[in-house]
Amino acid sequence: MFSLSEQPIVEFDLKQSVQDVRAGAICVFEGRVxxxxxxxxxxxxxxxxxxxxxxxxxxxxxxxxRDNFDVLHIAVLHRVGDLAINDVAVCVAVSSVHxxxxxxxxxxxxxxxxxxxxxxxxxxxxxxxxxxVNCQFxxxxxxxxxxxxxxxxxxxxx
Numbered sequence: 741m742f743s744l745s746e747q748p749i750v751e752f753d754l755k756q757s758v759q760d761v762r763a764g765a766i767c768v769f770e771g772r773v774x775x776x777x778x779x780x781x782x783x784x785x786x787x788x789x790x791x792x793x794x795x796x797x798x799x800x801x802x803x804x805x806r807d808n809f810d811v812l813h814i815a816v817l818h819r820v821g822d823l824a825i826n827d828v829a830v831c832v833a834v835s836s837v838h839x840x841x842x843x844x845x846x847x848x849x850x851x852x853x854x855x856x857x858x859x860x861x862x863x864x865x866x867x868x869x870x871x872x873v874n875c876q877f878x879x880x881x882x883x884x885x886x887x888x889x890x891x892x893x894x895x896x897x898x
Contacts (some may be wrong), residue, residue, distance in 0.1 A: 741814065744789055746821040749828040759811035765834035767842035769850050770812050771830040777873065781866035785823045790858040794818075801852045809838045809845035816849060818859060868876035 741757065755768050773785050802814050813834045819829050832849045834841040853859075861873045 742795060742802060742816045742818075744791055744794060744818050746819070749817050749831045751831055752827060754815045754817055754833045755817045757831045758835040760812045760835050762837060763812055764837050765842035767846040768834075769830075769832040769846050770828050771850065773825050773827045773829055775825045777863060780824065780863075780869075782825065783863070783864045783866050784825070785827075785829065786856045786862045787818070787820045787823065787829065788822050788860045788862070789818070792829070792860035794857045794859060795825060797856050797858075798853065801849065801856065805834075805845050805849055809834075809836070809848065810838070810841045811845045814845070814849065816839070816853065818853070818857070820859075825860050849885050 747768075751768060755766060758766055758811070770897050775860055778833060789837055795875060798816065802816070805814060813833075815831075815833045816831070817831050818828070829873050830845050830850070830853065834842050834845045834849065836845065864870050
């Protein structure tokens with residue numbers, strides 16, 4: 741399961757969604773809003789996402805996780821909208837029979853989600869400046885150019 745939400749993440753609920761009597765391990769990762777980045781004081785964050793593409797790509801990531809690790813259940817929830825310091829921005833929960841698979845799958849999931857999903861983070865700093873972080877498609881503090889990039893078919897050199 742993957743979803744985006746404007747509502748605060750309740751980690752306990754996500755953890756409960758992967759419970760299974762066969763599970764010997766449940767691994768949960770919480771990505772939280774910290775009060776600093778690159779030496780600057782952060783006041784708040786805002787996340788925006790291309791929802792349809794997120795859901796489609798997340799389905800591929802979850803399938804890869806199931807193919808590569810012996811997991812029972814997966815749940816991923818990512819916030820969108822405005823977040824305050826210490827809010828949970830993303831939560832990943834994985835259950836498996838053994839802990840090694842749970843740890844590895846959880847790490848794989850968060851790494852792939854951060855690398856592949858079109859979710860943009862805008863940081864507002866204490867000095868009043870605002871920056872889009874890790875947004876390769878953001879030019880002039882906007883990501884509208886991403887829509888046109890996604891709409892064009894990708895060609896492979898293979």
